[in-house]
Amino acid sequence: MDNSQATITRTFTLDKQPCLLHIPEKPNGFLVLYLGDAGHYVEEHQSFWSEHPARAELLQSLLNRGYTLFTCHLYGNGWGSPKTTHLLQQVFQTVKRQEIVNPFIHVVSEGMGTYTAFRWELKYDIPIRSHIMFTPCLDLKAMYNQEQSNQLYFKKLNKELAKAYEIEEKQTEEQVIQPATLVSTKAPSLIFHDVQSPYYSVHEHSRRFEENQEQQGIPVWLKLAIQPILPRVTPSIVHFLMQQETRLDSPI
Numbered sequence: 001m002d003n004s005q006a007t008i009t010r011t012f013t014l015d016k017q018p019c020l021l022h023i024p025e026k027p028n029g030f031l032v033l034y035l036g037d038a039g040h041y042v043e044e045h046q047s048f049w050s051e052h053p054a055r056a057e058l059l060q061s062l063l064n065r066g067y068t069l070f071t072c073h074l075y076g077n078g079w080g081s082p083k084t085t086h087l088l089q090q091v092f093q094t095v096k097r098q099e100i101v102n103p104f105i106h107v108v109s110e111g112m113g114t115y116t117a118f119r120w121e122l123k124y125d126i127p128i129r130s131h132i133m134f135t136p137c138l139d140l141k142a143m144y145n146q147e148q149s150n151q152l153y154f155k156k157l158n159k160e161l162a163k164a165y166e167i168e169e170k171q172t173e174e175q176v177i178q179p180a181t182l183v184s185t186k187a188p189s190l191i192f193h194d195v196q197s198p199y200y201s202v203h204e205h206s207r208r209f210e211e212n213q214e215q216q217g218i219p220v221w222l223k224l225a226i227q228p229i230l231p232r233v234t235p236s237i238v239h240f241l242m243q244q245e246t247r248l249d250s251p252i
Contacts, residue, residue: 014087019071019072019073028067030105038112112137192225196226
């Protein structure tokens with residue numbers, strides 16, 4: 001990502017977690033949260049997305065259009081835990097105090113980051129303008145059940161969930177998985193789903209989400225894809241965001 005003088009990246013820390021705020025040269029008043037998949041990291045002045053060429057190109061395109069961007073490390077692989085969503089809410093409030101932005105925000109997320117974003121939206125009734133998703137995790141229970149056939153990854157996942165939710169591993173299924181349901185939103189969504197993803201099946205996640213949202217009359221645009229998805233879809237993403245900005249209040 002271009003760290004020129006025209007674009008300012010501020011680093012701040014909440015609960016020992018690095019957070020980034022990217023400010024464009026000419027802000028358009030709209031705010032974008034971006035969250036990565038498992039393994040996403042945020043460090044001083046950089047993140048996995050800002051260091052990955054294709055993802056960085058998307059971030060730079062949004063900055064060039066005037067979008068203010070923010071993200072946070074969120075304790076690593078937080079899987080939408082209460083601790084994670086609480087921190088994300090603190091980060092959001094901090095950004096709103098520092099910048100003049102429209103209250104309805106865009107969310108760009110990938111994999112596990114999508115699940116965290118939806119858990120945050122639900123818990124704090126966040127005014128979302130739109131969701132852009134890349135191969136999202138939309139049903140934690142479906143993913144958990146699928147991964148039981150891969151014992152090596154399943155053990156790792158169970159440890160991560162127990163750590164994120166601050167419980168014993170033997171409590172994970174009862175306290176985290178059984179209550180989990182397919183996520184939903186009142187905001188329009190654009191999804192690019194890698195049909196070859198070994199972790200997030202398009203049928204168990206994006207397709208079921210699409211059907212559920214359409215039953216509620218909420219638009220979803222689901223695009224089936226193969227890697228590399230970025231940067232070829234970047235223009236479509238920018239166009240979609242702008243389509244949701246014809247009204248300054250709720251886009252629905």
